[in-house]
Amino acid sequence: MNVFIIGIGLIGGSLARDIRKYYPEARLYGIDLDPAHLKVALELGLIDEASDYDGLSDADLVILTIPVDAMVNELPLVLEHVGEETLVLDAGSTKAEICQFVADHPKRRNYLACHPIAGTEFSGPSAALEGLFDGKTNIICEVEKTAFKLQEYGLEIFRKLGMRIRYMNPEAHDKHIAYVSHLSHISSFMLGKTVIEKEKNERDIFDMAGSGFESTVRLAKSSPAMWTPIFEQNKVNVIETLEEYIQNLQQFRQKLVDNDFQGIFKEMDDTNRIKAILDGIPLNKK
Amino acid sequence: MNVFIIGIGLIGGSLARDIRKYYPEARLYGIDLDPAHLKVALELGLIDEASDYDGLSDADLVILTIPVDAMVNELPLVLEHVGEETLVLDAGSTKAEICQFVADHPKRRNYLACHPIAGTEFSGPSAALEGLFDGKTNIICEVEKTAFKLQEYGLEIFRKLGMRIRYMNPEAHDKHIAYVSHLSHISSFMLGKTVIEKEKNERDIFDMAGSGFESTVRLAKSSPAMWTPIFEQNKVNVIETLEEYIQNLQQFRQKLVDNDFQGIFKEMDDTNRIKAILDGIPLNKK
Numbered sequence: 001m002n003v004f005i006i007g008i009g010l011i012g013g014s015l016a017r018d019i020r021k022y023y024p025e026a027r028l029y030g031i032d033l034d035p036a037h038l039k040v041a042l043e044l045g046l047i048d049e050a051s052d053y054d055g056l057s058d059a060d061l062v063i064l065t066i067p068v069d070a071m072v073n074e075l076p077l078v079l080e081h082v083g084e085e086t087l088v089l090d091a092g093s094t095k096a097e098i099c100q101f102v103a104d105h106p107k108r109r110n111y112l113a114c115h116p117i118a119g120t121e122f123s124g125p126s127a128a129l130e131g132l133f134d135g136k137t138n139i140i141c142e143v144e145k146t147a148f149k150l151q152e153y154g155l156e157i158f159r160k161l162g163m164r165i166r167y168m169n170p171e172a173h174d175k176h177i178a179y180v181s182h183l184s185h186i187s188s189f190m191l192g193k194t195v196i197e198k199e200k201n202e203r204d205i206f207d208m209a210g211s212g213f214e215s216t217v218r219l220a221k222s223s224p225a226m227w228t229p230i231f232e233q234n235k236v237n238v239i240e241t242l243e244e245y246i247q248n249l250q251q252f253r254q255k256l257v258d259n260d261f262q263g264i265f266k267e268m269d270d271t272n273r274i275k276a277i278l279d280g281i282p283l284n285k286k
Numbered sequence: 287m288n289v290f291i292i293g294i295g296l297i298g299g300s301l302a303r304d305i306r307k308y309y310p311e312a313r314l315y316g317i318d319l320d321p322a323h324l325k326v327a328l329e330l331g332l333i334d335e336a337s338d339y340d341g342l343s344d345a346d347l348v349i350l351t352i353p354v355d356a357m358v359n360e361l362p363l364v365l366e367h368v369g370e371e372t373l374v375l376d377a378g379s380t381k382a383e384i385c386q387f388v389a390d391h392p393k394r395r396n397y398l399a400c401h402p403i404a405g406t407e408f409s410g411p412s413a414a415l416e417g418l419f420d421g422k423t424n425i426i427c428e429v430e431k432t433a434f435k436l437q438e439y440g441l442e443i444f445r446k447l448g449m450r451i452r453y454m455n456p457e458a459h460d461k462h463i464a465y466v467s468h469l470s471h472i473s474s475f476m477l478g479k480t481v482i483e484k485e486k487n488e489r490d491i492f493d494m495a496g497s498g499f500e501s502t503v504r505l506a507k508s509s510p511a512m513w514t515p516i517f518e519q520n521k522v523n524v525i526e527t528l529e530e531y532i533q534n535l536q537q538f539r540q541k542l543v544d545n546d547f548q549g550i551f552k553e554m555d556d557t558n559r560i561k562a563i564l565d566g567i568p569l570n571k572k
């Protein structure tokens with residue numbers, strides 16, 4: 001089994017680790033614009049050798065784990081290079097634009113559109129983790145457009161990695177993921193920015209920070225190169241969620257100004273039911 | 287050594303666990319409006335017996351871990367009941383109003399104003415943890431107003447618990463803590479609210495949530511009874527931080543609307559230095 005991973009960072013590298021574990025016979029090839037990433041991936045044993053698009057004709061499986069702006073350009077090229085029986089899948093955080101770009105591609109049936117909801121705030125091959133996908137959700141879009149045999153192949157891999165599968169159309173994916181992922185990143189980045197700006201004038205603020213602050217700004221460590229094209233591709237949905245969020249913050253502020261502390265209590269009490277909701281989210285459990 | 291804990295929840299109970307560990311000879315008394323909390327605290331061995339204000343005359347140490355609105359009423363009463371050599375300390379998340387309330391109290395010198403930056407999103411005595419304060423920061427305000435001998439006694443306790451001490455005036459405490467704690471809670475509650483509201487119309491959104499979302503909304507599980515009076519007492523500072531946060535979110539939104547993705551990249555890239563800052567925050571390390 002010849003597996004090619006295009007973009008050997010946190011996600012590509014973590015997939016490599018699991019594929020090596022569950023498919024010990026697999027030979028892993030890495031393709032990356034950054035020679036330093038390939039070097040680290042070889043040193044860590046994530047891949048067996050570096051390759052390029054000319055090698056793709058021998059691939060059984062090709063996984064694209066690159067920023068979503070590069071994805072829309074590279075995916076059609078990759079499909080041109082692979083054989084008739086190669087499965088090509090991606091792990092992009094947006095799905096609508098990517099699916100549109102290959103809608104009429106002669107090899108559309110070789111592609112399975114995926115979004116594994118897994119990751120950390122770190123990036124690069126040295127951040128790759130074994131078991132990252134165990135118990136996590138994988139959203140698959142337009143499954144009916146993928147060849148039946150290749151659907152089966154992909155699902156077998158995800159089953160071995162321990163993933164739960166949800167099927168969704170690309171537009172619904174992009175709309176919903178804006179709420180539970182993209183908005184969290186903006187809220188975190190802007191929270192970090194607000195406190196950093198304040199620290200410029202008021203020293204030692206961070207000396208007072210605890211685990212609560214750490215938790216809410218953790219995502220502000222995320223890669224701008226990965227997240228800028230996500231926000232660009234999902235702009236309409238992201239703006240909508242952001243406006244709703246800002247409106248809720250403004251209403252909370254107004255209640256403070258009006259001394260409506262009964263209202264403040266109620267806002268928090270109503271939102272407390274997030275406890276039960278979070279208990280239902282598959283994080284590291286199956 | 288007779289120790290009285292008034293309000294035997296997460297913080298009071300965690301302090302009880304550590305005091306029992308480091309002062310095995312200590313006898314621990316609990317005072318709480320909620321008989322269920324006292325019952326659990328007795329069952330868990332957090333306290334040896336339930337007591338009331340009449341017992342305080344025998345106290346060596348009294349710790350108030352109650353919501354900050356109750357604190358301003360109870361602290362003066364507690365000071366009236368204790369002996370001349372009793373140390374009274376609190377763990378309130380606001381300091382200015384509490385310090386004002388006892389500024390002219392005849393027993394002001396028995397009080398040490400503290401804010402240990404430690405906690406979890408859970409509450410009640412069953413949430414109490416041993417070692418919660420190890421390596422964490424304890425802000426002490428107006429230390430010069432506490433009797434020298436009682437300062438020493440308090441510092442010895444905090445040293446045994448593994449806390450690092452920072453001295454600050456109450457106004458600076460309240461201003462800075464609004465940025466690194468109070469604002470995080472509002473951002474988290476309103477993020478939870480935004481997504482819960484959306485889920486009403488768009489089902490299964492939470493099925494797509496991952497660890498990033500969980501991290502940013504974790505604080506929305508916090509107790510409204512604890513947090514409403516914090517926001518009330520620190521209203522002026524909290525409104526200021528909230529306005530700066532909303533302004534940053536609005537600017538980010540405008541950049542999206544204007545397709546200024548170079549600007550979006552820069553916003554995130556500039557905020558990435560939160561990585562280095564967070565590495566310097568004492569969470570569970572000394």
